[in-house]
Amino acid sequence: MSYRDVVSRRVLSWALVAVGARMPVAMAPLALVFLVRERPGGYSLGAALAAAYVIGEILGAPVLGMRLDSRRARPHLAAGLAAGAAGFAGLGAFPGAPGAILAAFAFLAGAGPAAAPGGLRALLTSLVPGHAAAQALSVESMLTFGVWAVSPATVTGLALGAGPRFPLLLEAALMAASVVGLWLLPAGWAADEQGERDGKDASRLRVLARAWPVYVTGAASLSLLALAELVLPALLEQRGIGVGWAGPLLTVMSVASAAGAFLYGLRSWPGRLRTRSVVLMAGMSAAVAALALIPGAPGIAAALGVAGLLQSGAMLTRNLSLREVLPPGALAAGYSVMYAAVGAGYAATGSLAGALLPLAAPSTAILAGVTLTLLLTAVGWWGEIRLARSARGAGATVPLGAAGAEGAPVGGGRDPERRL
Numbered sequence: 221m222s223y224r225d226v227v228s229r230r231v232l233s234w235a236l237v238a239v240g241a242r243m244p245v246a247m248a249p250l251a252l253v254f255l256v257r258e259r260p261g262g263y264s265l266g267a268a269l270a271a272a273y274v275i276g277e278i279l280g281a282p283v284l285g286m287r288l289d290s291r292r293a294r295p296h297l298a299a300g301l302a303a304g305a306a307g308f309a310g311l312g313a314f315p316g317a318p319g320a321i322l323a324a325f326a327f328l329a330g331a332g333p334a335a336a337p338g339g340l341r342a343l344l345t346s347l348v349p350g351h352a353a354a355q356a357l358s359v360e361s362m363l364t365f366g367v368w369a370v371s372p373a374t375v376t377g378l379a380l381g382a383g384p385r386f387p388l389l390l391e392a393a394l395m396a397a398s399v400v401g402l403w404l405l406p407a408g409w410a411a412d413e414q415g416e417r418d419g420k421d422a423s424r425l426r427v428l429a430r431a432w433p434v435y436v437t438g439a440a441s442l443s444l445l446a447l448a449e450l451v452l453p454a455l456l457e458q459r460g461i462g463v464g465w466a467g468p469l470l471t472v473m474s475v476a477s478a479a480g481a482f483l484y485g486l487r488s489w490p491g492r493l494r495t496r497s498v499v500l501m502a503g504m505s506a507a508v509a510a511l512a513l514i515p516g517a518p519g520i521a522a523a524l525g526v527a528g529l530l531q532s533g534a535m536l537t538r539n540l541s542l543r544e545v546l547p548p549g550a551l552a553a554g555y556s557v558m559y560a561a562v563g564a565g566y567a568a569t570g571s572l573a574g575a576l577l578p579l580a581a582p583s584t585a586i587l588a589g590v591t592l593t594l595l596l597t598a599v600g601w602w603g604e605i606r607l608a609r610s611a612r613g614a615g616a617t618v619p620l621g622a623a624g625a626e627g628a629p630v631g632g633g634r635d636p637e638r639r640l
Contacts (some may be wrong), residue, residue, distance in 0.1 A: 223355050223358075223359065223485065225348055225349050225351070225352035225355065226348050226352055226355045226356050226359055228347070228348075230347050230405065230406075231344070231347055231348065231356075231359070233401065233404040233405055234340070234343065234344050234347060234405055235359075235363055236401055236404075237340070237398050237401035237402060237404070237405060238340055238344075238360070238363060238398075239363065239367060239394075239398075240394045240395060240397045240398030240401060241301060241333060241336050241337075241340065241394075241395060241398040242337070242363075242364060242367050243367050243371060243374075243391070243394050244304065244308060244329075244390075244391035244392075244394050244395045245277075245333075245337075246367050246368045246371035247371045247374060247375050247387055247390075247391055248270070248273055248308075248326075248329065248330070248391065249270040249273065249274075250371075250372055250375045250376070250387075251375045251379070251387035251388055251391065252266050252269040252270045252273060252311070252326060252388075253266035253267070253269075253270065254266075254375060254376075254379035254380075254384045254387065255269070255311060255312075255315055255322075255379075255384045255385065255387075255388060256269065256315070256319075256322070256384075257384070258384070265319055265322075268319065268323065269319075269322055269323055269326045270326075272323040272324075272326040272327045272330070273326040273327065273329060273330040274330060274563060274567060275327065275330070276326065276327040276328065276329065276330025276331035276332075276334065277330040277331065277334045277559070277560070277563055278334075278560045278563045278564055278567070279331060279334075279560075280300075280330065280331030280332065280333075280334030280335065281334040281335060281337075281338070281556040281557065281559040281560040281563070282428075282553075282556055282557045282560050284296075284300060284331075284334055284335035284556065285334070285335040285338045285339070285552060285553040285554075285555070285556020285557060285559075286424060286425070286428070286553045286556070286557075287335075288335060288338070288339055288552045288553060288556075289408065290342070290408050290409050290548065290549050290551075290552060291407070291408040291409070292407055292408050293339050293342075293343065293407065293408040293409070293552065294402050294403070294405075294406075294407040294408065296335070296339070297335070297336055297339045297340070297402060298399050298402050299332075300332045300333045300334070300335055300336055301332070301333045301336055301395050301396075301398050301399045301402075302332070302395075302396070302399050303328055303331075303332025303333065304328070304329050304330075304332040304333035304336075304395050305392045305393075305395040305396040305399065306328065306332070306392075307325045307326065307327075307328035307329030307330075307332060308325075308329045308388050308389070308391040308392035308395060309388075309389065309392035310325035310328070311325045311326065311329065311385075311388040312385040312386070312387075312388030312389035312391075312392060313385075313389075315384060315385045315388075329391075333395065334556065334559065334560075335552070335556050336398075337555065337556070337559050338551075338552045338553065338554070338555030338556035338557075338558070338559055339552045339555075339556075341357070341360060341539070341552070341555045342409055342551045342552040342555060343405060343406065343408070343409055344356050344357075344359075344360055345357070345409075345543075345551075346406070346409030347405075347406075353540070353543060354484070354485055354536070354540060355485040357485075357536050357539050357540065358481045358482060358484050358485030358536060359481075359485070361477070361478070361481035361484075361532050361535065361536060362478045362481045362482055365474050365475075365477040365478040365481065365532065366474075366478055368474055369471055369474035369475060369478070372467065372470075374387070374390075375387045378390060409548075424550060424553065427546065427547065427550050428546070428550060428553055428554055428557055430545060430546075430607070431541075431542055431545045431546055431554055431557075432603060433599075433600045433601070433602070433603025433604040433606075433607055434538055434541045434542055434545065434558070434600070434604070435557060435558055435561035435600075436561070436596055436599050436600035436603065437497055437501065437534075437538055437596065437597055437600030437601070437604075438535070438538040438558050438561050438562050438565070439561045439562055439564055439565025439568075439596060440501060440565060440593045440594075440596035440597045440600065441501065441504075441531060441534045441535050441538060441562065441565075442535075442562040442563075442565050442566045443565040443566060443568065443569035443589065443592065443593045443596065444504055444505065444508050444527065444531065444569075444589070444590070444593050445531065445566065446565075446566040446567075446569040446570040446573070446589070447508055447569060447573060447585075447586055447589040447590070447593075448470065448473060448508060448511075448524060448527065449470060450570050450573055450574070451573050451577070451582050451585050451586055451589070452466050452469065452470065452511075453466045454577055454582040454585075455511060455512075455520075455582040455583065455586065456517075456520075457582075458581060458582050458583065459515055459516070459517075459520075461516075461517050461520075465517055469517070469520060469521055469524055470524070472521050472524050472525050472528070473524040473525065473527060473528035473531075474528065475528070476524070476525040476526070476527075476528030476529045477528035477529065477531050477532040478532070479529060480528065480529040480530065480531065480532035480533050481532040481533075481536065483529075483533075484532065484533045484536050485536075493537050493540055493541045493544065494537075494541065494601060494604040494605070494608075496533070496537050497534055497537040497538065497541070497597075497600075497601075498597060498601050500530045500531075500533045500534040500537065501530075501534050501593070501594075501597045502594075502597070503526070503530045504526075504527050504530040504531050504534060505590050505593055505594055505597075507523045507524075507526040507527035507530065508523070508527050508586065508589075508590055508593075509586065509587060509590045510523040511523050511524070511583075511586055512582075512583035512584070512586045512587050513583070538558065539555070539558070541604070542554045542555065542558060545607065565596070568592070569589045569592060569593070572585075572588060572589060572592060573585045573586075573588075573589055576588055
């Protein structure tokens, strides 16, 4: 397989819009901390603003994503991104405002554009031939990990070099530019008539709920990232390693994730999607668990690199699985629910680690988080098996996650890996 079918002017335009929409998201939590850190109780206020932002994302993604019209998505996406730009602009323009007002701006910045990731993902896959869906999603993952790799340095450099409000103002400008860029792209994406009915009528919630095992495993995939990001500084202190190494080590993980996404799209892979997902999650869990046992920085870097390499593949299998189980008209909403689910998984594991750190060693917190991840993975895998059996019982010709099933319907969905 190759990426030739993904290389086009329209995909390049999509990438520019996606950077404008997603870099503010990657920058937001750290930028909020820098915005208020010099105020009394600044770090606590920064954490509260970041929490308001994440809550906005978690609530906004499913609510707004379910309202997307696949054929006329542009106005909806533009309105959401414009609302997000307004929220970031408010934060940057009024950094000394009372905490409640800043929290309202942060909530708006998180909730307004929360449906954009799902809508842009569905739009991307409509720009390429059906057999290139995996390669398109791999390109998206590489772009996302690249954005996340450069965002911390961008925030830090602007906040310390120019002023704490400037990262937020840059985020507002980028998101506003993405609104303009939407007019370089199609207004929406085509969906079959049955998908449109499933995407619009009262059964939409039921259709989305059918994919719950995929959401659960998606939440598990990002919960390990929460462990790596939130517990790593404390773990480095426990090992007697300078905390300043946390940034470079996490960059290693991001770069490895981008490489993993590229490698995943290069060829076909054996086995069902759900089996690949479990294997990748087990390997990633083992790599993160190794952090609790490895004493030196080089070994920690190697473990994070392996975890990042496998993480991108695990996330891609989840997105491909959604394409199997959901009809085209509901895909954008499904991606938005996934966005909320992975955010919830990140928050849950981060909260567990935060509660354990005052009571136990960082290595113990990591092992507890890995245990939670494996439990979520097992529940998701069990649910996907039940879903596949239900689809067969309803007369579907192909089990959920079957590799090599070329375009056969699965519970109203389609196989995204045709010709892989």
